[in-house]
Amino acid sequence: MSSVPITAFLALALILFCIGLYGALTKRNTIIVLISIELMLNAVNINLVTFSKYGMTPAITGQVFAVFVIAVAAAEVAVGIAILLALYRNRRTVNIDEINTMKH
Amino acid sequence: MTLSGEFLAFMSLAIVAVVGGMLLLNLTKVVHMVLGLFFTFASIAGIFILLSAEFLGVVQILVYSGAITIIMLFGIMLTRHQDEEEQPTVGAWKRVLLLIGVLSFGALFYIGIYGLDFGTTPAALHVSNTEQIGMALYRDFVIPFELMSVLLLVALIGAIVLSRKDDGKEAEKQ
Numbered sequence: 001m002s003s004v005p006i007t008a009f010l011a012l013a014l015i016l017f018c019i020g021l022y023g024a025l026t027k028r029n030t031i032i033v034l035i036s037i038e039l040m041l042n043a044v045n046i047n048l049v050t051f052s053k054y055g056m057t058p059a060i061t062g063q064v065f066a067v068f069v070i071a072v073a074a075a076e077v078a079v080g081i082a083i084l085l086a087l088y089r090n091r092r093t094v095n096i097d098e099i100n101t102m103k104h
Numbered sequence: 105m106t107l108s109g110e111f112l113a114f115m116s117l118a119i120v121a122v123v124g125g126m127l128l129l130n131l132t133k134v135v136h137m138v139l140g141l142f143f144t145f146a147s148i149a150g151i152f153i154l155l156s157a158e159f160l161g162v163v164q165i166l167v168y169s170g171a172i173t174i175i176m177l178f179g180i181m182l183t184r185h186q187d188e189e190e191q192p193t194v195g196a197w198k199r200v201l202l203l204i205g206v207l208s209f210g211a212l213f214y215i216g217i218y219g220l221d222f223g224t225t226p227a228a229l230h231v232s233n234t235e236q237i238g239m240a241l242y243r244d245f246v247i248p249f250e251l252m253s254v255l256l257l258v259a260l261i262g263a264i265v266l267s268r269k270d271d272g273k274e275a276e277k278q
Contacts, residue, residue, distance in 0.1 A: 003108040009155065010217040012118045016144070018210040019125035025202050029134055031179050035141055038172060039125065042148050045164075049155045058227035060236045063157050064245055067237065070160075070167050071252050075259035077172050081179045082266035088183045089269075 009050040017043035030087075030094045034080050041073045114154055120147040138176050145169045156230035159237050 016039055023036035045066045052062020088094055120143055127140030145168040152161035229236065241249050 003111045004114045004154070005221065007217055007220055008114060008118075009151070010220065011214065012121065012151070014210055014213050014217065015122055016125055016148075018206050019122070019129060021209070022202065022206045023125075023129055025206075026199055031176055031183070032128070032134060032137055034179075035128070035138065035176055038168070039128070039141065039144065042145065042164075042168065045160075046148060046151060046155075049152055049157045049160060052157070053155050053226045053229055054222060054224065056222050056224065058224055058229070060227075060229060060240045061244075063160055063229070063233075063237055064240045066157070066160055067163065067241075068245075068248060068252060070163060071256065074167055074171065075256055077175060078259050078263040079266070081175055082263035084179060085182060085267045092184075094183045 006050060006054040009046060009054075013043040013046040013050070016040075016046070028095050028097060030084055030096050030099070031081075033096060034077065034084070038073060038077065041069060045069055110154065114151070117147040117150040117154070120144075121151070134180050135177065138173060138180065142169055142173050145173065156226070157233065158230065159234045 020036045020039035020043060023039070024033050027033055027036065048062045048066045048069070050062075052059060052066075055062070084094065087099060091099065093099070124140050124142070124144030124147070128137050128144070131137050131140060146165065149161045149164040149169065152158075152164055
């Protein structure tokens with residue numbers, strides 16, 4: 001058995017996910033919220049890769065899945081930043097509290 | 105748990121990752137936050153390599169540490185960034201409640217993963233890792249792989265269309 005238990009990797013992923021979640025919920029700058037979401041996706045990737053090595057049925061599939069997650073995350077960031085720039089051009093703000101037109 | 109090289113490497117990478125995340129939460133300037141997060145992304149790449157996923161580690165450095173950090177910095181530079189992350193409009197109340205919520209979420213899941221051990225022998229994923237991923241991608245996941253190319257194309261065109269200047273509006277102004 002390896003010297004680093006599976007729990008350690010999962011706990012690291014959990015801590016990073018919690019940091020990302022807290023950042024996404026409390027930060028006011030839209031870019032930081034996007035980055036926090038990236039952090040959460042990364043934590044999920046760590047979980048996938050950990051289970052692909054130490055899981056019930058170790059296989060390469062977990063890593064392939066992580067590749068797909070990274071690709072989707074990259075696409076999401078590109079579209080997110082584009083929406084953000086369009087919003088900034090119209091509203092002159094990136095504060096997430098002031099972007100609430102669709103709420104009313 | 106013995107004090108082996110693998111354990112030391114894991115601990116140092118994990119500490120750097122968590123400290124980077126903490127910097128994201130606590131720094132005041134937006135650019136500094138992104139730079140703090142760079143450390144997190146880089147050390148997650150190290151964690152991937154520890155988990156015998158060399159290919160993913162390199163992809164992580166390319167995509168996250170390289171592309172996403174840079175694109176975020178561009179986003180920050182193109183918007184207003186001089187003002188510090190201004191005083192929280194989220195009240196102290198809500199902040200504390202959120203912290204309690206997130207911490208209890210973490211505790212709940214920690215109970216689930218504590219002492220987890222499947223007792224399986226790890227597969228030899230580190231032997232020609234890239235070849236294994238390629239085989240799996242092109243043998244079992246061809247359709248998702250091709251769909252991903254369509255998704256990236258759609259995201260590319262969508263990003264260009266969204267961030268393009270509105271020509272009609274510009275003409276009206278003049």
